[in-house]
Amino acid sequence: MDPRTHTVLIEIAAALLATEGPQALSTRRIAAEAGTSTMAVYTYFGGMSGLVREVVHEGFQRLERHLTAVRSTSDPVADMALLGRAYRMNALANPHLYSVMFGGASLSGFSLTDDDRQHGRYTLTSVVECVAKCVAAGRFADADVAHVAHQMWIATHGLVTLELGGYLAAPLDGEALFEPQLVALMVGAGDRPDAATRSVRSSRRRIERELSPQAG
Amino acid sequence: MDPRTHTVLIEIAAALLATEGPQALSTRRIAAEAGTSTMAVYTYFGGMSGLVREVVHEGFQRLERHLTAVRSTSDPVADMALLGRAYRMNALANPHLYSVMFGGASLSGFSLTDDDRQHGRYTLTSVVECVAKCVAAGRFADADVAHVAHQMWIATHGLVTLELGGYLAAPLDGEALFEPQLVALMVGAGDRPDAATRSVRSSRRRIERELSPQAG
DNA sequence: ATTGTTGCATAACGGCGATATGTTTAGCAC
DNA sequence: GTGCTAAACATATCGCCGTTATGCAACAAT
Numbered sequence: 040m041d042p043r044t045h046t047v048l049i050e051i052a053a054a055l056l057a058t059e060g061p062q063a064l065s066t067r068r069i070a071a072e073a074g075t076s077t078m079a080v081y082t083y084f085g086g087m088s089g090l091v092r093e094v095v096h097e098g099f100q101r102l103e104r105h106l107t108a109v110r111s112t113s114d115p116v117a118d119m120a121l122l123g124r125a126y127r128m129n130a131l132a133n134p135h136l137y138s139v140m141f142g143g144a145s146l147s148g149f150s151l152t153d154d155d156r157q158h159g160r161y162t163l164t165s166v167v168e169c170v171a172k173c174v175a176a177g178r179f180a181d182a183d184v185a186h187v188a189h190q191m192w193i194a195t196h197g198l199v200t201l202e203l204g205g206y207l208a209a210p211l212d213g214e215a216l217f218e219p220q221l222v223a224l225m226v227g228a229g230d231r232p233d234a235a236t237r238s239v240r241s242s243r244r245r246i247e248r249e250l251s252p253q254a255g
Numbered sequence: 256m257d258p259r260t261h262t263v264l265i266e267i268a269a270a271l272l273a274t275e276g277p278q279a280l281s282t283r284r285i286a287a288e289a290g291t292s293t294m295a296v297y298t299y300f301g302g303m304s305g306l307v308r309e310v311v312h313e314g315f316q317r318l319e320r321h322l323t324a325v326r327s328t329s330d331p332v333a334d335m336a337l338l339g340r341a342y343r344m345n346a347l348a349n350p351h352l353y354s355v356m357f358g359g360a361s362l363s364g365f366s367l368t369d370d371d372r373q374h375g376r377y378t379l380t381s382v383v384e385c386v387a388k389c390v391a392a393g394r395f396a397d398a399d400v401a402h403v404a405h406q407m408w409i410a411t412h413g414l415v416t417l418e419l420g421g422y423l424a425a426p427l428d429g430e431a432l433f434e435p436q437l438v439a440l441m442v443g444a445g446d447r448p449d450a451a452t453r454s455v456r457s458s459r460r461r462i463e464r465e466l467s468p469q470a471g
Numbered sequence: 472a473t474t475g476t477t478g479c480a481t482a483a484c485g486g487c488g489a490t491a492t493g494t495t496t497a498g499c500a501c
Numbered sequence: 502g503t504g505c506t507a508a509a510c511a512t513a514t515c516g517c518c519g520t521t522a523t524g525c526a527a528c529a530a531t
Contacts, residue, residue, distance in 0.1 A: 062363075062364055138358070138359055141416070141417070141420055141422065142354070142358040142359065142360065142416065142420070143354055143358065143360065143419065143420050144358065144359065144360055147278075148278055151420075151421070153421070156420070156421050156422055159422055160422060160424075183435075185427055186427070186432065186435050187439075189423070189427060189432055189436075190410075190432070190435065190436050190439050192413075192417075193410060193413040193414045193417060193432065193436060194406075194409060194410045194413055194436075195413070196413040196416065196417055197408075197409040197410055197411070197412040197413020197414070197416065198409045198413070200357070200358065200412065200413065200416055201357070201408075201409060201412055203359065204357055204358070204359050204367075204372070205367070205369070205372050206357065206372055206375055206376060207405070208376075211401055211402070211405060216402065216405055216406070216409070219399075219402050219406065220405075220406050220409060220410075222443065223403075223406050223439075223440055223443025223444060224439055224440065224443055225443070226442060226443040227438065227439025227440055227441070227442040227443040228439060
């Protein structure tokens, strides 16, 4: 059992999924790129499904890392917007992976187990904590925190999947819809419209400020 | 060119997709069930993708029929909730079809064209009209109607896809999240919380009333 | 009647996931 | 060192897939 081959196979599969999409994932192709035979996929992962499962777990971990990497500011509502941005950007950066993770993109009989989905639900913990902060700060109404967190997740997921599916065309594309969508939900959660708008806009400015040094 | 064979193939494909999922869709299986050969799929649809495309178009039409079949009441906000219910119920009744339509469930290299997606966007026309009514009735703020309609669509789509993916588990399943999600968005659109809650609840009672004679 | 076209059956091709069957290698008791 | 065992991997094969090529019967037009 060579742990290097194990990781190499996952990385190659992830790269193939990212660059050429689900239909590029085949045992023969992966084995060829790894310089081994198709049997490696079976000895290490029990088959194609097992390998895809590992790639999906990797995707969940990456998503979780992106979300926990969001630094909290003094404005919890702005933090929520930052969380949404991080979530959306991660999905847009890895569209095929996101589809397999949440879209149930049925690739050659692969399907997630309840265990896999449990990883996906951890996505919510960051959001729940943020909603709790918003409530504690008096910005959101003292409603069911889990409900509100789910609403944020659902809306962002819906936006992302429709965007990935090509259903949000310019001029009303995902970018133009993201902020008003968040503001509407925040107002629905009890925040004042002007305050929510300010928080969301400030989160955008913060992102732009952080990205500009990298672009320059 | 037998138009009956044409329709029979589509119906069989749709039935297979509905009952056994995407992986049951194969030219050989469909041809066997239709009592013909695999060539029929190619003479009529040019290949598997063409057949799937017809099934998807059928799905869009069925969705549109479900949405336009929603009778408008005296309360446009309740109408919006009824629209959302019809959308969700249609998706839950045809989960595999919905995945192919919007989830980009990559089955054997099939992918939607911009023309296909245009059909999907017609989904919005019912919603846009309903939002316009809500604004006209003074229930929603006089904001961008297209934005609000998109928000409704996005949220309902997000709820449905997460539900289909198995990510909304009891006790916070799709059923428990549907109404608060709608209320939050309606409040975000400018409606008063108590009024929105009443409208959504009345829409649920209306549905229950209409379904009870069928159940008995 | 002949010709061309259409509709579909049959067979074949390349590629897929998966399995069966070697073959080679690694670890280890002695 | 030798011999044994088990794992890692290669090769070949099976059944299924979408697709294409080929053949053939029915029919239309001339």
